[in-house]
Amino acid sequence: MNTTHYPSAHIFQSPETHTLSVVVDNEPGVLARVVGLFSGRGYNIESLTVSETEHEKHLSRITIVTTGTPMVIEQIKNQLDRLVPVHRVVDLTVSGKVLARELALIKVKGKGEARVEALRLGDAFRARVVDATTESFVFEITGKSDKIDEFVGLMGPLGLVEYSRTGVAAISRGPEAS
Amino acid sequence: MSRQMTGAEMVIAALQDQGVEVLFGYPGGSVLPIYDEIFKQEKIRHVLVRHEQGAVHAAEGYARSTGKVGAVLVTSGPGATNAVTGLTDALLDSIPLVCITGQVPTHLIGNDAFQECDTVGITRPCTKHNWLVKRIEDLPRILHEAFHVAKSGRPGPVVIDIPKDVQFATGTYHGPKNIQHKTYRPKVKGDMDAIRHAVQMIGKAHRPIFYTGGGVINSGPHASQLLRELVKTTGFPITSTLMGLGAYPGNDEQFLGMLGMHGTLEANMAMHESDLIVCVGARFDDRITGRLDAFAPHAKKIHIDIDPSSINKIIKVDVPIVGDVGHVLEDMIRVWKQTQPTIDKAALQKWWDKIAVWRGRKCLAYRASDEIIKPQYAIQRLREAVKGKDVYFTTEVGQHQMWAAQFLKFDEPNRWMTSGGLGTMGYGIPAAVGVQMAHPNSLVIDIAGEASVMMTMQEISTAVQYRLPIKIFILNNHYMGMVRQWQELLHGGRYSESYSEALPDFVKLAEAMGGVGIRCEKPSELDAAIAEMIAVKKPVIFDCVVDPAENCFPMIPSGKAHNEMLFGEAVENIGDVIDEKGKMLV
Numbered sequence A: 001m002n003t004t005h006y007p008s009a010h011i012f013q014s015p016e017t018h019t020l021s022v023v024v025d026n027e028p029g030v031l032a033r034v035v036g037l038f039s040g041r042g043y044n045i046e047s048l049t050v051s052e053t054e055h056e057k058h059l060s061r062i063t064i065v066t067t068g069t070p071m072v073i074e075q076i077k078n079q080l081d082r083l084v085p086v087h088r089v090v091d092l093t094v095s096g097k098v099l100a101r102e103l104a105l106i107k108v109k110g111k112g113e114a115r116v117e118a119l120r121l122g123d124a125f126r127a128r129v130v131d132a133t134t135e136s137f138v139f140e141i142t143g144k145s146d147k148i149d150e151f152v153g154l155m156g157p158l159g160l161v162e163y164s165r166t167g168v169a170a171i172s173r174g175p176e177a178s
Numbered sequence B: 001m002s003r004q005m006t007g008a009e010m011v012i013a014a015l016q017d018q019g020v021e022v023l024f025g026y027p028g029g030s031v032l033p034i035y036d037e038i039f040k041q042e043k044i045r046h047v048l049v050r051h052e053q054g055a056v057h058a059a060e061g062y063a064r065s066t067g068k069v070g071a072v073l074v075t076s077g078p079g080a081t082n083a084v085t086g087l088t089d090a091l092l093d094s095i096p097l098v099c100i101t102g103q104v105p106t107h108l109i110g111n112d113a114f115q116e117c118d119t120v121g122i123t124r125p126c127t128k129h130n131w132l133v134k135r136i137e138d139l140p141r142i143l144h145e146a147f148h149v150a151k152s153g154r155p156g157p158v159v160i161d162i163p164k165d166v167q168f169a170t171g172t173y174h175g176p177k178n179i180q181h182k183t184y185r186p187k188v189k190g191d192m193d194a195i196r197h198a199v200q201m202i203g204k205a206h207r208p209i210f211y212t213g214g215g216v217i218n219s220g221p222h223a224s225q226l227l228r229e230l231v232k233t234t235g236f237p238i239t240s241t242l243m244g245l246g247a248y249p250g251n252d253e254q255f256l257g258m259l260g261m262h263g264t265l266e267a268n269m270a271m272h273e274s275d276l277i278v279c280v281g282a283r284f285d286d287r288i289t290g291r292l293d294a295f296a297p298h299a300k301k302i303h304i305d306i307d308p309s310s311i312n313k314i315i316k317v318d319v320p321i322v323g324d325v326g327h328v329l330e331d332m333i334r335v336w337k338q339t340q341p342t343i344d345k346a347a348l349q350k351w352w353d354k355i356a357v358w359r360g361r362k363c364l365a366y367r368a369s370d371e372i373i374k375p376q377y378a379i380q381r382l383r384e385a386v387k388g389k390d391v392y393f394t395t396e397v398g399q400h401q402m403w404a405a406q407f408l409k410f411d412e413p414n415r416w417m418t419s420g421g422l423g424t425m426g427y428g429i430p431a432a433v434g435v436q437m438a439h440p441n442s443l444v445i446d447i448a449g450e451a452s453v454m455m456t457m458q459e460i461s462t463a464v465q466y467r468l469p470i471k472i473f474i475l476n477n478h479y480m481g482m483v484r485q486w487q488e489l490l491h492g493g494r495y496s497e498s499y500s501e502a503l504p505d506f507v508k509l510a511e512a513m514g515g516v517g518i519r520c521e522k523p524s525e526l527d528a529a530i531a532e533m534i535a536v537k538k539p540v541i542f543d544c545v546v547d548p549a550e551n552c553f554p555m556i557p558s559g560k561a562h563n564e565m566l567f568g569e570a571v572e573n574i575g576d577v578i579d580e581k582g583k584m585l586v
Helices: A030-040 A070-082 A113-124 A145-158 B007-017 B029-039 B052-066 B078-092 B119-126 B136-151 B164-168 B192-204 B214-218 B221-234 B265-273 B325-339 B345-360 B375-385 B399-407 B428-438 B450-456 B459-465 B481-490 B506-513 B523-535 B568-577
Strands: A016-025 A047-054 A059-068 A086-091 A098-109 A128-133 A136-143 A160-165 A169-172 B002-006 B022-025 B045-048 B070-074 B097-103 B129-132 B157-163 B170-174 B208-212 B238-240 B255-258 B276-280 B300-305 B319-322 B391-395 B443-449 B471-476 B516-520 B540-545
Touching (some): A016 A070, A030 B119, A070 A086, A098 A145, A113 A128, A113 A145, A145 A160, B007 B164, B007 B170, B022 B052, B029 B097, B045 B459, B052 B070, B052 B078, B052 B097, B052 B428, B078 B119, B078 B157, B097 B164, B129 B136, B192 B276, B192 B300, B208 B265, B214 B325, B221 B325, B238 B265, B255 B265, B255 B399, B300 B325, B375 B443, B375 B471, B375 B523, B391 B399, B391 B428, B399 B471, B428 B443, B428 B450, B428 B471, B450 B471, B459 B506, B471 B523
Parallel strands (some): B022 B045, B097 B157, B208 B276, B276 B300, B391 B443, B516 B540
Antiparallel strands (some): A016 A086, A098 A136, A128 A136
8 A cells, every 4th residue: 555645656557658849949058957857856758859940039849758657747748838948848649640750870880791681671771871881881760769779679680889869859740830 | 218237237227127125145256246236326225144045035034025026146156056945945935036146257157267156057946947147138138037937927036147247248228118028928817617617616515625825825915815705705614734824814713724744633634524625826745635545535626726737746636727826716706706606505514513523622732831831832822922913923944833833823914934845944034034124113023943043043143233123932942843753753762863962042142143032941931021022122032941842743644644643642652653654754
């Protein structure tokens, strides 16, 4: 039986993954505010992408993939919305029309059969070769996070050296702005 | 109207334009240009505190007792870091403050310069918002924006960090007119459908209760009036959090007293057994709810709060209404008058009969003594002595604070200043300084504990300097009383580090600092001593030596629900009442 004073375990809810799009004023410290909110209140960040999107209006879009119970997700959205430089918070997962992509650069080293196999798989995943030496490739791949996970997994035994991912950028489908 | 002036002049101009009359601060290298401007003007009174934490608490006391924004000015580095406790305190209790901090010149930022610290970085999580002003062009806008952010929506502290070169730079100042914030637009009007639904539910309730908090006070005296009207119209019982005391008259028949960990039996039982809780400007804090899975198991909940993030944070509610308490109550009363719901009078009478039984147990009763002063008795006598007087109370944190909340009765809002959310020992003296600055002719009393007082007692010197006749009423039990109580109840009576072995002679201390000291050790001498304290027109330290073993009851132990309270007589079998998991909590 639960005997704590404090929130969390009082109603059992299973965690969900949500993609949030946060439009903020591009002012100094705004990212620190958002990230500090997550660490300070113990929320998860699975992926975080940020860049200026409208230069004249000084707007940036922060895309955050987070997990939590429905109550925690609601809290996260309310807490984000309450930050002074935040214009709006859109839960793309709730709107159900999320288009989410990630880009990765993947370095693979190898010779002979492994090298050929890596190239073949790269083709199958529509990865582009953006750098090549006689003993290595750098692939550029774009897609959903699980596609990238899968590709990275396949490269493992074929000489994966290192890789870098951008994190998720997301937007809603259809003609409306989210 | 725009004029050319330096950054430092802009600060003073903006403070004046925003109606600031008192500024609490402490000078230092990085704010000297602003202090120079303070010297040249007479509209704003500067109060020199003895420590920056005191400046922020004083501004809090000022803000809470007036409803205005409190203003603070401190220097860079240690000035800013010393202010952090006060800022956090104001954030947790939603107190509007504007704190201006000096910063090293822009070209030195990041160089570990003398008295440099990352002020905006440090204060980001303990303010509602903060700004580092790097360009003189931004300064006037930010100064006015800061006041707007601090006082609107859910109020809170803000910090403006101004590098010294920006204070010296010249630019164009403009007044506070037409400041429209790009992103920040708090919602004050509640959703009408939700309000109609809420009124309907109120009309149908059989065992209802109003649960009110600091949001009512923050909404202004008008909100307290509306609350009284609604409570009277419905005939429902009402309870209040620590922060909300005074919004509803403490002596009224319908008021059940404070609820929560040290709340009354009738308030907590009524919450537990209710079928409708109308939460007005409170936030279901853990000191209120006790065990969450046993919190008000039969009740539907209506929650009025200006901060959407307070809704469903801890307790899932049935009807959330986001808006300012004053606006929402006004709409509720209007809808009530239009729809004229018929309350089930018989059911309500049954509910009041039940409450009468709980009340009949007199949960605040304590064993009186004519040998030693009981702390509860001291507060009761103090209450009697100030009856009918224009009086403000501040407190420190601990047992004395809870006794004050239980035994003082407030008829008006803004008369009770206490550190609720953060629980900051040392809050009371500087807060009293701030209150007395705002109300020079009123009686201002800090109900204190001897341990809390030691944390900020240097501010007595401030009170002496500005001839502020604050009264520091110490319930001296030689212990950090609440720590001792928990050690007695939960840790086998092992009083680890909670006894004060070397207390000062408070009478001599008062005299050394330029005030008046009074000591009282006998119940029979208490009334005369209190009368003397009130009569003195100087700062007073009243050393009221009380029973060191007294515990603060009733009490909901850790990990227990509202209907599992402890009382003074039930102390012996405490071991069975708190389980292992409960001991983990504070």
